[in-house]
Amino acid sequence: MQTYIKDLLKHVGEEVTLKGWLYNMRSSGKLMFPQLRDGTGIVQGVVVKSSVSPEMWDALKPLGQESSLVVTGRVREDERAPGGVEIDVTNAEVIQSAHDFPITPKEHGPEFLLDNRHLWLRSKKQHAILKVRHTVVKAVRDFLDSDGFTLCDTPIFTPAACEGTTTLFEVDYFGDEKAYLTQSGQLYNEATAAAFGKVYCFGPTFRAEKSKTRRHLTEFWMVEPEMAYATLDDVMSLAERFLSFIARRVLETRQEELKTLERDTSKLEAIVPPFPRVHYDDAVKMLHEGFEQGAVENKFEWGGDLGAPDESYLSSKYDKPVMVHHYPAAVKAFYMKRDPEHDEYALGVDVLAPEGYGEVIGGGERTTSEEFLEQQIAAHGLPKEAFEWYLDLRRYGSVPHSGFGMGIERCTAWMCGIEHIRETIPFPRMLYRLKP
Ligand code: 4AD
Numbered sequence: 001m002q003t004y005i006k007d008l009l010k011h012v013g014e015e016v017t018l019k020g021w022l023y024n025m026r027s028s029g030k031l032m033f034p035q036l037r038d039g040t041g042i043v044q045g046v047v048v049k050s051s052v053s054p055e056m057w058d059a060l061k062p063l064g065q066e067s068s069l070v071v072t073g074r075v076r077e078d079e080r081a082p083g084g085v086e087i088d089v090t091n092a093e094v095i096q097s098a099h100d101f102p103i104t105p106k107e108h109g110p111e112f113l114l115d116n117r118h119l120w121l122r123s124k125k126q127h128a129i130l131k132v133r134h135t136v137v138k139a140v141r142d143f144l145d146s147d148g149f150t151l152c153d154t155p156i157f158t159p160a161a162c163e164g165t166t167t168l169f170e171v172d173y174f175g176d177e178k179a180y181l182t183q184s185g186q187l188y189n190e191a192t193a194a195a196f197g198k199v200y201c202f203g204p205t206f207r208a209e210k211s212k213t214r215r216h217l218t219e220f221w222m223v224e225p226e227m228a229y230a231t232l233d234d235v236m237s238l239a240e241r242f243l244s245f246i247a248r249r250v251l252e253t254r255q256e257e258l259k260t261l262e263r264d265t266s267k268l269e270a271i272v273p274p275f276p277r278v279h280y281d282d283a284v285k286m287l288h289e290g291f292e293q294g295a296v297e298n299k300f301e302w303g304g305d306l307g308a309p310d311e312s313y314l315s316s317k318y319d320k321p322v323m324v325h326h327y328p329a330a331v332k333a334f335y336m337k338r339d340p341e342h343d344e345y346a347l348g349v350d351v352l353a354p355e356g357y358g359e360v361i362g363g364g365e366r367t368t369s370e371e372f373l374e375q376q377i378a379a380h381g382l383p384k385e386a387f388e389w390y391l392d393l394r395r396y397g398s399v400p401h402s403g404f405g406m407g408i409e410r411c412t413a414w415m416c417g418i419e420h421i422r423e424t425i426p427f428p429r430m431l432y433r434l435k436p
């Protein structure tokens with residue numbers, strides 16, 4: 001019977017067939033120990049020379065790492081084995097005999113591994129990371145779907161900027177018209193939220209970021225919920241429930257992978273509501289205290305955006321995400337609503353993950369005033385024609401509304417406890433990398 005490695009424990013004592021690839025091979029005299037992987041797990045086989053045909057023994061002997069093969073054998077329980085079982089191989093069919101697989105158990109540099117990303121994906125750690133990504137995505141959808149949100153996809157070709165003009169990828173759109181790859185589906189979400197109440201979009205987004213940091217990709221996946229009749233506070237409550245749900249789901253379903261990644265799971269267990277909410281001014285105070293104590297290198301100037309070291313310092317004060325709100329309007333996007341009492345602040349929030357993972361969520365309350373929005377569009381040097389439809393949303397039934405965006409890769413890197421977000425997407429796109 002054909003089965004998968006993940007299901008072997010259900011077949012102890014039975015003869016099964018596994019289709020996969022050779023992960024590793026050890027042999028000693030009259031025994032061979034091929035390790036097989038099939039995408040669902042890894043299992044060790046035992047081949048006894050005296051109990052298989054000489055042809056089969058000779059066919060298996062020279063196989064290199066990642067040769068493809070179909071193995072039949074009896075499942076034997078073995079407490080010492082990683083998955084609790086081993087396979088006593090009775091038959092094996094070689095599909096393709098591979099040699100000199102470039103990625104070996106020895107250490108390779110990151111550039112070499114990224115050049116060989118198409119093969120690197122087969123490694124244990126990469127496999128674990130992408131399994132966690134899968135679970136993060138599933139959790140995101142399950143949470144929003146069961147919380148009354150409707151999925152409304154937003155376009156990838158857009159006529160104008162959403163998050164600043166400096167990070168736009170321009171594309172030729174049949175000669176006359178300029179188009180840009182979307183930076184965020186938010187503006188369209190605001191339209192669909194007025195039609196459906198609670199919506200989300202979830203897709204690839206693009207930023208021509210010239211930054212070469214461990215947190216930036218040029219193409220990343222963003223999930224963006226948007227709610228009509230909702231305020232900044234509502235958005236913070238949603239973000240809190242959302243992140244806690246994701247962390248719990250990862251803990252519930254990815255124990256094996258977290259073990260492979262040597263993740264300290266107590267860090268994920270700490271992600272439960274409520275999250276601390278810190279006004280920007282108080283964040284600045286904390287940064288100043290940090291500076292006086294020598295824990296922050298440069299004295300932070302009120303009015304600036306938080307840099308990666310500032311975010312890391314602030315989040316180091318908590319064991320769960322911290323929500324910094326009321327940023328100075330000058331450092332935030334054109335669509336943000338202003339604090340009615342203090343016009344210099346925007347009703348925006350950044351959720352900073354612990355352990356130095358930085359901003360995982362950015363969002364807030366959107367302006368409802370047509371007049372103010374027109375001013376902002378002009379002040380940001382944006383073309384008004386491209387925003388006429390967006391202004392319509394303030395002309396016809398404008399209501400308080402709010403939402404946020406979360407980058408799937410940043411969230412996954414944090415769940416996995418890994419250094420760089422480039423390993424959280426199958427094929428990363430970065431400043432200096434468009435291949436493979
Ligand atoms: O803070 P950002 O730029 O916010 C927006 O785009 C809003 N329009 C979202 C909204 O309110 N609907 O991006 C949101 C999130 C960030 O917090 C981060 O997780 C991720 O998107 N992100 C990136 N991830 C990887 N690489 C990049 N270059 C990223 N830029 C943003």
Ligand code: MG
Nearest residue numbers: 350359361362
């Ligand atoms: Mg942001």
